[in-house]
Amino acid sequence: MMNLLSLCATAALSALLGSAALAEGSLYFGLSGEPRTLDTKVNAGAPARTIRLAIHRGLLNYGTTGELSPELAESFEVSADALSYTFRLREAKFHDGTPVTAADVKATLDYLTAEASTATYKAELSVIDTIATPDERTVVITLKKPFVPFPHYLALPESAILPASWIAANAETPDAAPIGAGPFRFVTWERGREVVVEKFDGYYKPGKPAVDEIHYVFYGDENTRVNAIRSGDVDIIDYVPWKDAAALEQDPAITLDSVGGPFMMLQFNTKEGPFADPRVRQAVSYAIERSAIINTAFNGRGTPLWGIAVPEGTMGWSEAAANHFSHDPDKAKALLAEAGYPDGFEARLLSTAQYGFHQNTAIAVQAELAKIGIKLTLDLPDWAGRMAKNTAGDYDVLVAGTAGDITDPDWLSNFFYGGETLVRLNNSAWFNDAEINALLDEGRTTLDPAKRAEVYDRFVQRALETSPFVFLMWRDQSFAVRDTVEGFKNLPGFLTFQSGITVEDVVLK
Amino acid sequence: MSPLIALVPVVLRRLGTALLQLLAVATLVFAMLFLLPGDPVMILLGQDSNPTPEAVAALREKLGLDRPIAVQYLDWLGGVLRGDFGRSLANDYPVAQYIAQTLPRTLELAVAAILVAVVIGLPVGIAAALRRGTLADSLLTSATTLGISVPVYILGALLILIFAQGLNWLPASGYTDLSRNALEHFRKLVLPAVTLGLGLAASIARMTRASMLEILGRDFVRTLRAKGMGETQIIWQHVLRSAAIPIVTIVGLQLGNLLGGTVLVEALFNWPGLATMLVKAVGDRDYPMVQGAILTIAAAFILINLAVELIYSLLDPRIRRRRQ
Numbered sequence: 001m002m003n004l005l006s007l008c009a010t011a012a013l014s015a016l017l018g019s020a021a022l023a024e025g026s027l028y029f030g031l032s033g034e035p036r037t038l039d040t041k042v043n044a045g046a047p048a049r050t051i052r053l054a055i056h057r058g059l060l061n062y063g064t065t066g067e068l069s070p071e072l073a074e075s076f077e078v079s080a081d082a083l084s085y086t087f088r089l090r091e092a093k094f095h096d097g098t099p100v101t102a103a104d105v106k107a108t109l110d111y112l113t114a115e116a117s118t119a120t121y122k123a124e125l126s127v128i129d130t131i132a133t134p135d136e137r138t139v140v141i142t143l144k145k146p147f148v149p150f151p152h153y154l155a156l157p158e159s160a161i162l163p164a165s166w167i168a169a170n171a172e173t174p175d176a177a178p179i180g181a182g183p184f185r186f187v188t189w190e191r192g193r194e195v196v197v198e199k200f201d202g203y204y205k206p207g208k209p210a211v212d213e214i215h216y217v218f219y220g221d222e223n224t225r226v227n228a229i230r231s232g233d234v235d236i237i238d239y240v241p242w243k244d245a246a247a248l249e250q251d252p253a254i255t256l257d258s259v260g261g262p263f264m265m266l267q268f269n270t271k272e273g274p275f276a277d278p279r280v281r282q283a284v285s286y287a288i289e290r291s292a293i294i295n296t297a298f299n300g301r302g303t304p305l306w307g308i309a310v311p312e313g314t315m316g317w318s319e320a321a322a323n324h325f326s327h328d329p330d331k332a333k334a335l336l337a338e339a340g341y342p343d344g345f346e347a348r349l350l351s352t353a354q355y356g357f358h359q360n361t362a363i364a365v366q367a368e369l370a371k372i373g374i375k376l377t378l379d380l381p382d383w384a385g386r387m388a389k390n391t392a393g394d395y396d397v398l399v400a401g402t403a404g405d406i407t408d409p410d411w412l413s414n415f416f417y418g419g420e421t422l423v424r425l426n427n428s429a430w431f432n433d434a435e436i437n438a439l440l441d442e443g444r445t446t447l448d449p450a451k452r453a454e455v456y457d458r459f460v461q462r463a464l465e466t467s468p469f470v471f472l473m474w475r476d477q478s479f480a481v482r483d484t485v486e487g488f489k490n491l492p493g494f495l496t497f498q499s500g501i502t503v504e505d506v507v508l509k
Numbered sequence: 510m511s512p513l514i515a516l517v518p519v520v521l522r523r524l525g526t527a528l529l530q531l532l533a534v535a536t537l538v539f540a541m542l543f544l545l546p547g548d549p550v551m552i553l554l555g556q557d558s559n560p561t562p563e564a565v566a567a568l569r570e571k572l573g574l575d576r577p578i579a580v581q582y583l584d585w586l587g588g589v590l591r592g593d594f595g596r597s598l599a600n601d602y603p604v605a606q607y608i609a610q611t612l613p614r615t616l617e618l619a620v621a622a623i624l625v626a627v628v629i630g631l632p633v634g635i636a637a638a639l640r641r642g643t644l645a646d647s648l649l650t651s652a653t654t655l656g657i658s659v660p661v662y663i664l665g666a667l668l669i670l671i672f673a674q675g676l677n678w679l680p681a682s683g684y685t686d687l688s689r690n691a692l693e694h695f696r697k698l699v700l701p702a703v704t705l706g707l708g709l710a711a712s713i714a715r716m717t718r719a720s721m722l723e724i725l726g727r728d729f730v731r732t733l734r735a736k737g738m739g740e741t742q743i744i745w746q747h748v749l750r751s752a753a754i755p756i757v758t759i760v761g762l763q764l765g766n767l768l769g770g771t772v773l774v775e776a777l778f779n780w781p782g783l784a785t786m787l788v789k790a791v792g793d794r795d796y797p798m799v800q801g802a803i804l805t806i807a808a809a810f811i812l813i814n815l816a817v818e819l820i821y822s823l824l825d826p827r828i829r830r831r832r833q
Contacts, residue, residue, distance in 0.1 A: 021634055036553060036599045036793060118554055118564045175600050179756035191600075192789065193684065193781035217683065217779070220789065223666070224682050224779050231673040354792075384547035384794050391551055 025199075025212030025508060027485065030225050030234035034192065034218040039174035040160045041112055041119035043405075049157045050238065050500030055095075056160030056180030057287040059087055059139075060151055061496050064502050065347075066407070068151055072100050072161050072181060072204075073139075077271040082146040082447050089137040092204040094163045095185040102133035107164035111171065121405075124153045146426050146445045148452070149410035156405065157498060183209040183504040194218060203504075210507045212486075222356075226480075229254060235485045235508075239500075240478035242299045242357060248480045257490040260302070262403040262497075263309040263363055264293065266470040270395050271430040274347065276339050279339040281467040284330035285325045288368040293472050297360035301476040308463050309471045311493055315409045315443075315457035323466050332372045344373020350395035353380040361472070362399045393429035401475065402426060403494040404468065409456050411494065413424070413440045416463060435462050484509050516819060523818070527811045535589070535800065538584050540795050549598045549794040550574060566827055569664055586799065588606040594715030594804075595797035597790075604801040607786055609714060612805060614684070618705060618774065619767045621698055625706030626713055631756070633710070634717025639744070641722060649714070656738035665704040665777040672700060676729040682779040705770050709763050716759045720752035727751075754821075761817030765810045 035048030040056055043049070053061075059076070063069025072075070074090035075210025090343060092100040112119040113126050128146040132140040143150065153159060166179050178186045183205070184197035198213040217234060219225035223242040228234045230251060240248060240256065249256045264282065268275040275281060290304035310316040336342065351362035366376045376397065378380045379387065389395055404411030414424075417440050440461040446452040477496040481488050487505035490496055547709040550569045571576045573584070588595055594604035673681035679700055685693035724730065725748055733743050772784040779785075783802055790798035 034789060042554070116564070116567065118568070173601065190610070190781075191602060192611060194785045219682070219778050220785075221779070224777060227669050227673065227681040228683065228779065231669070231677065233680050233683045382792065383545055384792055385545060386551055388547045388551060453569055 012360045014272070025210075027211045027212055027214045027236070027508060028234040028242050029216045029503075029508060030228050030237040031216050032225065032237075032239035033220050033224070035195075037175055037381040038178050038186075038189070038195070039175075040162060040178075040180075041117065041158055043120040043156075043158050046238065046497040047216075047218070049497055052157050052160065052180075052198070052213060053182070053498060053500035054184040054503050055158065055175070055178055055182045055186050056087040056162075056328075057087075057092075057182045058154055058156070058159045058161055060155040061157075061501060062155050062407070062491065062498050064489055064491070064505060066492050066495050067357045072105075076151070082148065083143050085141045085143075085150065087137065087139040087141070090204060091137075092181050094166075095179045095200055095202075096166075096182050097202065097241060098163060098165070100161060100163075100181050101135075101136045102139045103136075103137045104164045105161055106131045106133055107167050108159075108161045112159065112161070112166050120158050121153055121156060124149075125159070127468055146447065149305065149406060149408035152406035152408040152410070156488060182490075187213070192218070205504065209504045211503070214503060229480050229482065233435060234481065236488055237480050240480050242297070243474070245299065245301055245476070245478055253483050255481050255483060256478050257481055257488070258301070258476045259490050259492050259496050260474045261477050261493045261495070262349070262401060263305060263311065263474050264297075264302075264357075264399070264401045264472040265305075266365065266472065267390075267395075267398040267400050267426075267428045268431075268468065268470075269392070269393055269398075269429045270468060273396060274339065274341055274345050275396055277339045278466050279335045280341065282472060283326075283332040283335035283339070283372065284369060285467060285470045286328045286335065287372045287374075288365060288470070288472065289327045290473055292368055293361055293364045296364040297357045298473070298475055302473040305471040305473050307471065308460050308469075309404075309474070310409070310412075310456075310460060314407070315453045316412075316460045318457065320384050320462070321457075321460045321464065323336050328449050329372055341373075344375065346375045346377070347396035349376040349397045349399070350379045350386060350389055352383050352386040354383040354386075357475075358386075358399055358401065365397075365399065365472075387425075391423065391425055393423035397428070400426070403497060405494070407454075407494055410440075410444055412456075412459065413444070414461075416440060416459075416468065431466075431468040433462070433466050433468075436466065516822065519822075520815075520819065523815050527621070527808075527815060530811055531804065531807055532557075535586065536582075536801060538803045539585070539796075542794070542799060543578055545794070547794045551798065553599065553792055564574055574598075578790050585797065589804070593799040597798050598795045599793050599798075603798050604700035607798065608783065608801055611781065611786045614780065615771050615784060618698070618701055618771055618782060619764065620779060621702035622706035622709065622770075623764070625702050626709035627760065628710075629707070630710035630713025631717055634714040635721060635744075637714065637718045638725065638739040650718070653711040653714045656707050657715075659708075661704050661708065661773050662777055664707060665700070665774060668700050668704055669777075682777075683808075684779070684781050684817070701774050701780050704777070705767060705774045708770075709760075709767065712759055712763060713756060716726070716756050717752065720755045721748060724748045724751045729823060758817070758821055761813070761820065763814045764817070766812060768813075806818055 004404060027320040031047040031050060033045065033047045035044050037044050037054060040052060057071040059071065059073040060068050061071045072089055072092050073087040076085055076087045078085055088099060088103060090115045093101060102146060109125065109128060109131055113122055127143050127145065127150065128141055129144045130142045134140065160180055163179055170176060175189065183200055183203045185200040187198050195216040196213060199209055199211065203209065219228055219237065223236045226244045227243060229237045245256055248254050268281055270276050294300055294302040294304065303502065306326060307322045332449065336344065349362055349366060351358045353359050362378055366378060369376055390398060405414060416425050416436050418437050422432055423429045436459065437456055439462060443452060443455045443459065446455055479490050479499065486507045486509060487502065489499060489502045491499045550565055553568060554564060573581065596603055597607065633649055637646045640646045653677060669681045672679045680697050683697055685697055687694045730743060730748065732748060771782060775782045775784040776788065785803065787799065787802040790802060
């Protein structure tokens with residue numbers, strides 16, 4: 001009781017003094033979850049990337065315009081045979097004060113591609129043959145074979161450059177004391193609550209950053225997250241729930257920053273049963289009225305997808321391919337009959353009860369497919385359970401919502417390529433089409449942009465014929481930003497999950 | 510025999526039972542975790558990666574998850590007996606440290622909620638009893654019925670809507686360290702504590718009203734009045750004191766339930782306590798963290814109930830005698 005009294009006294013005292021203890025230049029960023037890890041080499045989801053993009057920079061990054069931007073490398077050249085990349089490093093410092101050198105770049109890339117490495121993009125970066133460091137500020141990377149999207153993989157947050165000394169000391173405990181060359185220095189991570197970073201005065205962009213510190217506060221519950229921004233507890237939130245978007249738009253103190261980018265799709269187990277037949281998968285595509293999903297699960301905030309999820313204006317996109325399918329239940333039934341299922345069949349649909357939009361998409365799909373006689377039983381474990389079943393191929397149909405990793409069309413490989421591991425997170429289990437594999441290989445190695453575009457046109461045709469996925473819609477992805485914050489930007493398309501990089505431009509009013 | 514010494518065998522027997530209960534909880538939770546689909550190794554290696562089977566096997570071995578479940582269980586249990594709760598699978602952070610950080614926040618929330626409950630519940634109950642049968646009594650009694658039946662997530666949402674978003678008096682969520690800014694700390698405590706405490710306030714008010722009415726009808730009250738004692742003195746010195754025992758019991762018994770209520774309230778207000786930690790650990794399939802959190806909550810629950818029972822028998826000799 002004494003303690004409580006003294007607490008009350010303290011409270012009263014500080015009430016008199018006002019809330020001067022709160023730092024002036026602090027940005028409060030409400031994140032949709034707490035990262036498992038801040039390990040740079042692992043893609044541990046959007047919140048982890050958001051934080052890491054404040055702390056770390058790579059040779060390249062996707063900059064604030066969505067284009068590849070030179071960061072720790074001030075420039076790079078590609079040899080005519082596309083086998084050799086020469087990076088010229090700028091003068092930059094790590095948070096421990098040491099300069100970023102060619103040796104650090106080599107140590108980082110060796111670390112990512114080491115035999116025992118668990119780096120998410122190890123396979124893609126393993127195209128590196130040798131790394132030469134002729135001087136402190138020059139790195140020459142030679143590839144085993146031409147790999148056109150290579151710079152894009154270097155631009156991912158998972159390819160951030162680390163000090164060689166840090167790797168030697170901390171590779172086993174990456175969360176203990178992260179060090180990078182980004183605009184903010186890691187201060188603390190209080191588990192279950194927040195990560196705090198502070199302004200790094202030695203950042204290589206003059207005058208940046210403008211904010212003294214950022215608190216990345218974890219708000220796992222979406223309603224709590226929305227309440228937090230509405231009452232001003234935080235300045236920015238990510239992953240605005242679609243049901244709340246309209247209300248936040250109308251709030252005069254808040255701006256809703258929305259882009260279309262991620263997509264929703266169905267994955268199929270193509271090993272056996274009805275869904276092994278491409279005609280059945282196409283029937284599913286014809287059967288589903290896309291607006292039913294957009295309205296049921298996303299409050300109307302999305303755009304129908306009637307082809308392959310290739311963004312407009314990129315290789316492989318064409319008017320015809322983008323409108324290949326349509327809502328045509330009769331055609332769907334005819335295709336089902338042709339495949340030997342005139343009366344439909346029963347199957348399991350895997351989704352998750354943990355996220356409303358996943359569950360509601362599943363419910364809408366179930367209702368649409370019931371109309372052509374496909375009776376789906378919903379399987380709705382929590383997210384961890386759903387992921388386990390996904391990567392074990394334990395599903396007939398699966399609701400997925402994701403985006404490409406990079407803006408180069410090679411992002412398609414991760415989804416469509418067969419290869420050695422036929423059951424993966426983002427593929428349709430057991431799908432393996434020789435023609436598709438060959439086209440994706442060709443796309444990776446074709447240098448001439450016009451020829452490369454042709455390759456992806458052919459790829460899209462084959463992808464429509466085989467239809468391993470049924471793409472449903474592009475969904476809006478939004479941040480809500482209070483008007484006291486200037487300079488934060490939701491990056492377009494697939495890069496929405498890398499928007500965290502723009503905190504270097506944030507100014508508090 | 511002094512009443513305290515007489516309690517010793519009771520306490521020992523109850524502590525023994527408590528240990529068995531804890532062992533049962535620990536075993537049950539361990540078994541349940543392994544029945545859940547979801548693999549901590551795959552979660553750790555990253556959702557968007559396609560880890561090689563070698564990397565998966567290596568991490569599984571490193572975390573000791575390749576051993577038979579019985580071995581893992583006995584190993585964990587042995588650690589707990591030595592006071593070692595193990596380390597988080599997700600980030601190697603000591604589980605005991607997590608608990609040491611988050612448990613005080615949950616307890617603070619629970620204690621604040623009880624204060625709210627007593628400060629609101631007691632006066633309301635007394636007022637209703639003294640105005641029995643009037644409009645005020647009906648209003649207060651209906652309000653308590655409402656208070657007991659409204660779930661915390663609806664009550665909490667309403668309070669946020671009114672006091673955080675409408676009037677903008679209080680923050681809707683979050684937590685500030687006491688050392689950083691004490692005023693902010695308590696401002697952020699108000700809404701969750703009220704949300705958690707109002708239900709209990711309603712229970713206390715009803716119990717106070719009933720208990721007061723029962724005592725007010727007793728002969729000794731009539732005697733006191735006949736002797737010419739003032740009504741205020743009768744109420745405060747005699748009636749309330751006699752009515753206190755059932756009220757104290759209610760508060761004690763509800764403490765355990767409050768701990769359960771914190772799961773929802775912490776989520777609603779983003780209060781970084783033990784319950785928040787537990788929910789996240791389940792999502793990550795972070796077995797040692799889940800085990801440690803559940804064991805702590807179970808131990809708190811059992812200890813509180815034990816303490817309440819002991820205090821109760823100290824207060825009321827009849828109960829003690831029955832025990833013996």
